[in-house]
Amino acid sequence: MTAALTGLIVVPLAWATLAFLLGPGRGAVPAIVALGIQLGLAVNLAHGVAVEGTLVHPVGGWGAPLGIDLAVDGLSAAMLLLTQAIALPLAVYARAYFKADDPAGRHFWPLAGFLIAGLNALFLAADLFNLYVTLELVGLAAVGLVAAGGGAPQVAAALRYLFATLLGSGAYLLAVALVYGAYGTVSIATLLPLVTAEAPRLVWIAGALAGVGLALKTALFPFHFWLPPAHGSAPAPVSALLSALVVKASFYLILRLWLGPFAPLAAVADWLPATLGAAAIFWGSWQAIRAVKLKRLIAYSTVAQLGYLFLIFPLLAQTGALQAGIMQVFAHGLAKAGMFAAAGVMIKATGQDTVAGLAGVVERLPLTLFAFGLAGMTLMGLPPSSGFLAKWLLIEAALAQGAWVIAIVALAGGLLAAIYVFRVLRQAFLLAPAGGDVAPVPRTLEWTAFALSAASVLLGLRGVELMQLVGGGG
Amino acid sequence: MIASTGMIFAVTGAVLFALGVAGVVLIDHLLRRILAFNLMGSGIFLILVGLAQRHDVPDPVPQAMVLTGIVVAVAATALALALVRKLHALSGRLTLPGDGE
Numbered sequence: 001m002t003a004a005l006t007g008l009i010v011v012p013l014a015w016a017t018l019a020f021l022l023g024p025g026r027g028a029v030p031a032i033v034a035l036g037i038q039l040g041l042a043v044n045l046a047h048g049v050a051v052e053g054t055l056v057h058p059v060g061g062w063g064a065p066l067g068i069d070l071a072v073d074g075l076s077a078a079m080l081l082l083t084q085a086i087a088l089p090l091a092v093y094a095r096a097y098f099k100a101d102d103p104a105g106r107h108f109w110p111l112a113g114f115l116i117a118g119l120n121a122l123f124l125a126a127d128l129f130n131l132y133v134t135l136e137l138v139g140l141a142a143v144g145l146v147a148a149g150g151g152a153p154q155v156a157a158a159l160r161y162l163f164a165t166l167l168g169s170g171a172y173l174l175a176v177a178l179v180y181g182a183y184g185t186v187s188i189a190t191l192l193p194l195v196t197a198e199a200p201r202l203v204w205i206a207g208a209l210a211g212v213g214l215a216l217k218t219a220l221f222p223f224h225f226w227l228p229p230a231h232g233s234a235p236a237p238v239s240a241l242l243s244a245l246v247v248k249a250s251f252y253l254i255l256r257l258w259l260g261p262f263a264p265l266a267a268v269a270d271w272l273p274a275t276l277g278a279a280a281i282f283w284g285s286w287q288a289i290r291a292v293k294l295k296r297l298i299a300y301s302t303v304a305q306l307g308y309l310f311l312i313f314p315l316l317a318q319t320g321a322l323q324a325g326i327m328q329v330f331a332h333g334l335a336k337a338g339m340f341a342a343a344g345v346m347i348k349a350t351g352q353d354t355v356a357g358l359a360g361v362v363e364r365l366p367l368t369l370f371a372f373g374l375a376g377m378t379l380m381g382l383p384p385s386s387g388f389l390a391k392w393l394l395i396e397a398a399l400a401q402g403a404w405v406i407a408i409v410a411l412a413g414g415l416l417a418a419i420y421v422f423r424v425l426r427q428a429f430l431l432a433p434a435g436g437d438v439a440p441v442p443r444t445l446e447w448t449a450f451a452l453s454a455a456s457v458l459l460g461l462r463g464v465e466l467m468q469l470v471g472g473g474g
Numbered sequence: 475m476i477a478s479t480g481m482i483f484a485v486t487g488a489v490l491f492a493l494g495v496a497g498v499v500l501i502d503h504l505l506r507r508i509l510a511f512n513l514m515g516s517g518i519f520l521i522l523v524g525l526a527q528r529h530d531v532p533d534p535v536p537q538a539m540v541l542t543g544i545v546v547a548v549a550a551t552a553l554a555l556a557l558v559r560k561l562h563a564l565s566g567r568l569t570l571p572g573d574g575e
Contacts, residue, residue: 159554167495
């Protein structure tokens, strides 16, 4: 089991370094093989956690506080599983997407590897300071991936993203400093009883700083300003990685703190994240409905879908609320990866990134459009998709607590999602303009987009195991 | 009451952090923003070391954290500088274009 734990960090570091040494644009095959191994390790780990419960591993036998402890419970195991399950198909997609001489793909493989290593390390970190370091690793690698697009808009988007992410993690690091100053430890496991016993004002400030910093990194409304340009201007495989996984990492951290060390403080402010989440759903959906560019539309849809994650906070006392959140993380992760992948195919084929340019796509790229539709189904929350399961659990928990406002927001968000998804589908079903050439697209791209979207729907049928994993180990 | 050295560090750090955040948020010039980010980081490091210094005895754990934090800040600064140079080479400007909606 410990081999799986360390393997999930060491293996991506190894292939990222190898890809860097091989030179620009190379290293796709080792990455795909290694990601296959990582997926196996993550499944193995999830199985182990489901059977044996939480697992802690002191790296090198040093142990905290000077050494680094790795820990995995049901929540981390689920996030690790999701990361590898999305990264593997996206790697296959990216290999076909970036042609050998494509400048946008020159640095994709090393950066993607470091990003995955950072994500895996974040989900395994057992103390607040290591969480900070891994958060920065993820942020810096993600900024690099956005900038790799190469043009001035991409570099500007990357810089905007960089300042947002540095500000967010700076606030978080200050929170860590205050917590250490108050208690003399940063271990998540030892902090909870200490905070429960006594929480000086310093710790309240720390909680607020960590909350604001991480909300900025998760692009929670009104801190979402950096997300649409960064996710909308990056190449499709990068957008998919960022939207599906990177924003979930800081959400995971918020959840981890909320359920762990800051639990005694969290009860005071539990309506705040839900209110902002509801605002994110309406604002993000509205911007997606109005968007001219296809990838901008999908990026604003991410802003909206992230809002659902924050609706669970006032409901966490109910059984099923945490599961609803994790199911939404999975549903949105798979569906958004599939949707960006499908959008990448359409943009490659039509040569333009606009919704209006999609006319006639149904004849040329039926499989891709089907993939887009399936992903849209998950975002809308239609049965039997995992999005439906997430909304169902959320509404059930909301009604059990009498919080019918949350149930209404969740339902309204589904309707708004339907509007922007059907806007794209309707345009794609229009007749193609005369003389509109469609460039040939590798079949691999279409099939990987389809696989991701189909997985987001099919997960709805097999959600029980996942919910048991999160419920049992978390 | 005479403030301990640790508390002086921590208060100085808090002021530097606030200055840094204001700089990152308010300044348009990118190089100055990067400087402001570094100011913010230094403020956090001072707080980290200062607050943990109980009874004026140094504690090794926050020192190790600050060392790690400095490495991260250097890496982030290098990335930011590289991006600013690239932006300058591509567009000839040292400020971010207004929100490109």
